[in-house]
Amino acid sequence: MADGHPDLNGIWQAFVTANFDIQDHEAQPGPHPEIMGAYGAELPGQSIVEGGDIPYQPWALAKKKENFAKRMTVDVSSDKTWHASGDPELKCYMPGVPRATYMPLPFQIVQGSSPYILVAYAFTSATRTIRMNWKGDAPTDAWMGWSRGRWEGETLVVDVTGQREETWLDRAGDFHSDKFHVVERYTPASPYHLLYEATIEDPKVYTRQWKMSFPLYRRVEKNLQLLEFKCVPFTEELLYGKFRKPNGDVK
Amino acid sequence: MNDRTSALLAFLAFVTALVLVPQPIGGQTTSGTRQTTGGTKSAGARATAKKTAPVQRTPWGDPDLQGVWNDATSTPLQRPGDLAGKDVLNDEEAAEFQEQTAHGLTRDRRDGGRDADVNRAYNEHWMDARRLKITADHRTSLIVDPPDGRIPSLVPLSPERQKARAARADANARFNAGMPNTFHDMSLPVRCIIRTDSPPYLPTIYNNDFHIFQSPGYVAIAPEMIHSARIIPLDGRPHLRGDLQQWLGDTRGHFDGPTLVVETTNFRADDGVVFQGANPATYRITERFTRVDADTLNYEFTIEDPMTWTRPWTARIPWTKIDPGEQMYEYACHEDNFDIVHFLTGARAREKRGETVGPRPAGAAAAGER
Numbered sequence: 253m254a255d256g257h258p259d260l261n262g263i264w265q266a267f268v269t270a271n272f273d274i275q276d277h278e279a280q281p282g283p284h285p286e287i288m289g290a291y292g293a294e295l296p297g298q299s300i301v302e303g304g305d306i307p308y309q310p311w312a313l314a315k316k317k318e319n320f321a322k323r324m325t326v327d328v329s330s331d332k333t334w335h336a337s338g339d340p341e342l343k344c345y346m347p348g349v350p351r352a353t354y355m356p357l358p359f360q361i362v363q364g365s366s367p368y369i370l371v372a373y374a375f376t377s378a379t380r381t382i383r384m385n386w387k388g389d390a391p392t393d394a395w396m397g398w399s400r401g402r403w404e405g406e407t408l409v410v411d412v413t414g415q416r417e418e419t420w421l422d423r424a425g426d427f428h429s430d431k432f433h434v435v436e437r438y439t440p441a442s443p444y445h446l447l448y449e450a451t452i453e454d455p456k457v458y459t460r461q462w463k464m465s466f467p468l469y470r471r472v473e474k475n476l477q478l479l480e481f482k483c484v485p486f487t488e489e490l491l492y493g494k495f496r497k498p499n500g501d502v503k
Numbered sequence: 504m505n506d507r508t509s510a511l512l513a514f515l516a517f518v519t520a521l522v523l524v525p526q527p528i529g530g531q532t533t534s535g536t537r538q539t540t541g542g543t544k545s546a547g548a549r550a551t552a553k554k555t556a557p558v559q560r561t562p563w564g565d566p567d568l569q570g571v572w573n574d575a576t577s578t579p580l581q582r583p584g585d586l587a588g589k590d591v592l593n594d595e596e597a598a599e600f601q602e603q604t605a606h607g608l609t610r611d612r613r614d615g616g617r618d619a620d621v622n623r624a625y626n627e628h629w630m631d632a633r634r635l636k637i638t639a640d641h642r643t644s645l646i647v648d649p650p651d652g653r654i655p656s657l658v659p660l661s662p663e664r665q666k667a668r669a670a671r672a673d674a675n676a677r678f679n680a681g682m683p684n685t686f687h688d689m690s691l692p693v694r695c696i697i698r699t700d701s702p703p704y705l706p707t708i709y710n711n712d713f714h715i716f717q718s719p720g721y722v723a724i725a726p727e728m729i730h731s732a733r734i735i736p737l738d739g740r741p742h743l744r745g746d747l748q749q750w751l752g753d754t755r756g757h758f759d760g761p762t763l764v765v766e767t768t769n770f771r772a773d774d775g776v777v778f779q780g781a782n783p784a785t786y787r788i789t790e791r792f793t794r795v796d797a798d799t800l801n802y803e804f805t806i807e808d809p810m811t812w813t814r815p816w817t818a819r820i821p822w823t824k825i826d827p828g829e830q831m832y833e834y835a836c837h838e839d840n841f842d843i844v845h846f847l848t849g850a851r852a853r854e855k856r857g858e859t860v861g862p863r864p865a866g867a868a869a870a871g872e873r
C-alpha cells in the first residue's frame with residue numbers, strides 16, 4: 253500500500269474443519285443421521301491449537317462437554333435463559349472472533365487509506381471494523397467485539413476485546429467468558445497466503461494463554477464475490493415455530 | 504448492551520417504518536412563488552455555490568469518500584400537500600418549516616393524549632437528534648424528480664400482486680394489533696433479515712450512519728442499521744446471472760468523474776425486499792454518491808419499476824460527515840430479538856382469552872413495510 257504496509261485486500265478463506273472442533277476430531281455422523289445421512293456428517297480434522305489441547309480449568313472442561321450435549325437444545329421462551337444453551341451458529345448469531353475466520357465461508361478485507369479496515373464475512377453478513385492505532389477501550393460488549401489494529405513489521409496485529417460472552421469457538425462446545433481476549437496476527441506468507449495466528453487468554457476459563465494458527469488462502473477465481481449467507485430465515489422455525497397459532501401460518 | 508436496552512432497540516425497530524411516512528405540516532403558506540435550485544436567489548443555489556472544493560482523492564486516484572456519514576434530516580421524502588408547487592423555501596419560510604417539522608417529530612412532548620404519549624415513551628434520548636433538522640438547501644422534499652416532489656402514481660397492479668398486497672396488509676394488521684399468527688406476520692426489519700441496510704438509504708429515527716471504506720477496485724458501505732456491508736466492485740464485471748438473487752441484491756459501481764454510480768439488481772422476490780412492495784424482477788435502483796466538500800456528500804438515488812410506478816423518480820439526501828470522535832458501533836438485531844417471542848406468546852395468551860383481530864380498515868396500505 254502507499255503507506256508502506258502490506259496490502260491485505262482480497263477475499264480469503266480458511267480451509268480447515270475447525271468450525272466442527274478446533275481440536276483433533278474424527279469424522280462423526282452429525283445430528284439426526286436417520287434423516288440427514290452423509291449430508292449431516294461432520295468432517296475430520298487435526299487440531300489448530302498449538303500443542304493440540306485447549307488448557308481448560310476443570311469446571312470449564314465439564315461446561316464444554318455440557319455445551320456439546322446441549323448444542324441443539326434451543327429455548328427462547330424466556331429472556332433470562334435466551335442464551336442458556338445451543339450453539340450460537342445453530343441460531344445464526346454473529347460468530348465472534350476468531351470463529352468467524354474459520355467458518356467454512358470466505359471473508360473480505362477492505363483496506364484503504366483511512367484508519368479503518370473493514371472485515372466482512374459471508375456468514376450472516378457479519379462485519380467488524382479494525383481501528384488502527386486506536387486508544388479507546390470497547391464502549392460495550394458486541395458480538396464481533398472491539399478490534400484495534402497495529403502493524404508490527406509485515407504483520408497486522410489485531411487486539412480483540414469486548415466480545416459478547418455467549419459466542420462459542422466451534423460446534424464442539426468450546427467456549428469463553430466475558431474476560432475473553434484475542435490477539436490476532438495476519439502475516440503475508442505469499443501473494444496467495446496469509447498466516448493467521450490467534451493468541452487467546454481468558455483467566456476465568458483457561459489455565460494459561462494458548463494459541464491457534466492456520467493459513468488463509470486467497471480466493472483467486474475471476475469475478476468471485478462474497479455472496480450473502482443470511483441465515484436468520486433458516487432459524488426462525490427452530491426458534492419461534494412453537495409460538496405460532498395452530499394452523500395460523502398462511503405461508 | 505443489557506437486556507433492557509436490547510428490548511428497547513428491538514421495539515424501536517417496529518416504529519422505524521413510521522417515520523418514512525410524510526408528516527403533515529400545518530399552517531404553512533403556499534402563496535410563495537415557485538423557486539428552483541437553478542434560480543440565482545434560491546437557497547439551493549447558495550448551497551451549491553460553496554461546493555467548489557477540488558475532488559479529494561485516495562492514494563490510488565479514486566475520489567475519496569472514506570469516512571462515517573450521517574443522512575438524518577427532518578425534510579420529508581415527499582413534499583407535504585400544503586407546500587405543493589414550492590420546492591425550495593426562503594430563509595424565513597425555512598425557519599418556520601424547520602420548527603414545524605421538528606415539533607412534529609420530537610418525542611419530548613406530552614400533548615396529544617394517552618396514545619401519543621405512550622408512543623413517545625422512547626423519547627429523544629433514543630433518537631438521532633440530527634433528524635430534527637431540515638436540509639441545508641431548504642428543500643421541501645427529498646424527492647427532486649418528479650418536480651412535484653411526490654412518489655409517482657402506481658400503475659394498475661395485477662390481480663396476483665393485489666392479492667399479495669392484501670395478504671401482507673392483513674399480516675401487518677395482525678401484527679399491529681399485537682396478534683401475529685406467526686413470525687411470518689412480521690416484516691423483514693422486525694425479523695432482523697434486512698433493515699435500512701437495503702437501498703435506497705433513507706433517514707430514519709436512529710442509526711443513520713454509514714461507514715464508507717475504499718480499496719483499489721472496491722467501495723464498501725457498512726450501514727449502521729444492522730451489520731452487513733455492501734461491497735461494490737468497480738472493475739466493470741457483469742452482474743450475477745439473474746437466477747442468483749440476494750436480499751440486498753447485487754451491486755456494481757463505477758466512478759463517473761467525482762461521482763460513484765452504483766447499480767443494484769438481482770433482488771430476491773420476497774415481499775418487502777424492495778421499496779414499498781415494488782416488483783423485484785423489474786425494479787432498478789441507481790445511486791450516486793458525490794462528495795461536495797470535506798464534510799458533505801450528496802446521496803442521490805433513482806428508482807424505476809414500470810410494473811409499479813408510472814415513471815422513474817429521484818431523491819437527493821445530503822450526508823454529513825460525523826465527528827471522528829463519534830464512532831459507529833455494532834448493531835446486533837436477531838441475536839437478542841426478544842420481542843419477536845413477546846409478541847407471539849402475548850398473542851397466544853390473548854387468543855386464550857378469546858380476543859380476535861378486527862377487520863382491516865378499508866384501504867389500509869402495507870404500513871410496516873418499507
